[in-house]
Amino acid sequence: METITYKIYSSVSQLPHSWDVVALENAFLQTSYLKVLEESAPTNMQCFYIGIFENQNLIGAALAQYLDLNKLESFGERDKCLKTYTRNLVFKNFASHALFLGNNMITGQNAYIFNKEIDFEKIGRILRQCAHEITAYFKKKHIKIHIVSFKDFYKNCAVELKKTAFSDTYEFNTQPNMIFELKPEWSANDDYVAALSKKYRDQYKRAHKKSEGIQTRELFLGDIILMESRIYELYYHVAKNAPFNTFFLAKNHFSCFKKHCCDRFILIGYFLDNHLVGFHTLLLNGETLETYFLGYDEQIQKEKMLYLNMLYNMIQFGIENQFKKIIFGRTALEIKSSVGAEPVMMSGFIYHNNKLIDTYFDKIFPRLEPTLVWQQRHPFK
Template sequence: MKLCAAHPCFSSRSLRKGESVPLSGSDCSFSLFTSIDSVPETYWELAQRSGDYFLQRDYLQLLEDSPPGNLRFSYLLFFHRGKPVGIAYGQLLEFRAEEHIRQQDADASRLRQLVAARVQLKVLICGNMLLTGQHGFYFEPEHAALAHAPLREALRKTADLWRSRGVTVNSILVKDLDEEQANLIENWNASEYHSLKFQPNMVLPIRPHWHSMDDYLEDLSSKYRVRYRRARKKLQRVQCLELNEEQIRTYEPELYPLYRKVAESSGFCVGYLAPDYFSELKAAAPRDFRLWAYFQSGELIGFCTAIRNGDELEAHFLGFGEEQQPYQLYLNMLYHLIEVAIQERVGQLVFSRTAMEIKSSVGAVAVPTTVFLLHHTSSLLNHLIPCLVGLLEPKDAWQPRHPFRTPEALGID
């Protein structure tokens, strides 16, 4: 029997698209939209004030036009006494553990395989499953407390709307909260919700005195400077070119298979990008989205991408094949992104999760921003969630590295 049978609704009342819905115990209400074309301009004005590129219309339009993994979308607009004060973005994902969680070795636990074959859920996600970090909601600073009960109630009623349309929703998930946000909604972590930690987000703070790659290298210990020079030397026969929109469209038939190779080998994948994702993202964000391609003897062997998001540079998707190994292409991509982050004078470079040890070796630190809060409509499965997550989570044991010289060696008190 699949663990995906229909369960009772969170409340008995169904909602209509765009209807103003009062939230209990407050002067707040929200309106719900399931198509980006129906979202009012006030939503996008708030998204603009959030400073988060991944909440902007151009990016979300791209996802809705070509949804990875057949995602469906929800846009919530919050009001306080009739004034728009916040937004939330949701994705509805059909999660089949057997498909989304890769068996990374032939000796994978038999129990893990059996459980994965039976876990099948429809999950309403507040956030973006394609990204690492909290890209699911924004409230004006004076209304930050609306991330308490009002957001929780609105997500329940959003699940009601999908059910009223015949779409099963088993669980609600709010993803990748940082420590401050997790504390803000800690009252969710009661009998019906679970606070769960997954792999950390790897982030490299860009030090104010780094004005060039030489400054970064100066802060490395001698061992890691040697490692850097050895890796860069292996790249001497490889040409790195930044591609414009037209060039991305030209090379997309080669870029996409390289992306798929990496995505298919990852421990967790919720769906694949559309084949024209990179060219369409470049068209939508010509300045903020950048793609670098690596060529060896005229052959495309890999690429990496990044998005400028406010004071952050976020490493985005990449791709490469087995032929990258002699060139230490992945490590060199990390170094390249560090150089770009220094040039752009951002506050930090966000490497996201996975491959934690190699990212740690270039200076990234683990940030525990991966607090998940889940609710399941089956009380039995709700109690089993922590065990199921622990069993199904990709295992990636790693040792944090410390590539920088000590403060004493740098002459810092």
């Protein structure tokens, strides 16, 4: 470790000139996206950018996010039950100041990237050292970090990290990441539809029939600025009805995203009688298509099967633009599996800075997780 050092930055303008060269393979760690976070992060979030050096040469980039859950008006309004009430009470009192090494806003392994092979022992030690330094920074500001989470690692990485730096840290698995692998033989959307079994081909046809009267079109920066209030209203409706939230986007988030990421950020609007009733967003991340936030009018969604049609439209975009896979994220697992996405388990590591609580974290944490009951679908022949 003597040649490996790191530096924590609080502003994108401070980052080394070679940052984007190192972060080339992950759009969520490039400066264009980090500027989006800096200018339009949720009001309860503060971001830190970590440069990792070998002999003073930048070789890695990482992201950390601090969240103040005391500033959150709601953790989620969908599930009204004793377990949800208890969970919210615990979070407010014992986990309201949280530090994430990684990106708490998205699903996927986006905590760090290197431009060369680094063994997992060094990676784990760097992440833990950064967590300690940021925790100490907040302590000087009289803010006590309650929980520290190292977020979203695929199985192979989690196994290696568990062997060394995280050997004594609680490993958790939440809902799987739904990933859609696009078949190389699909050159057009009709190829995807033909690959579906009759039951799911009928579902596809039924959804398209229901969507009659809905027009879709890509919204550009001027459009997004013009419709930003309506876009946010549709997003917020979906977000507040999620089972659990740790943040809400800023109202200028989507226009800021389009301004900085330009053609790599796609926002598709869904219109009924020239009125915006839904939207979905995508980020082009190399050969991977990343789904981002969406929103819709609940009544129109039910009548027009809007959400299902959004999934089909994302798949069509992926096929026509020759992406290899689509990251659909953690929500709505069953309906995403019905269009062909497969669950991929991801792990994280978490500890509480109260040693007594941390000792029993393996018993406490599972009791706070929302109960997940779903049936995986298998739509292909």
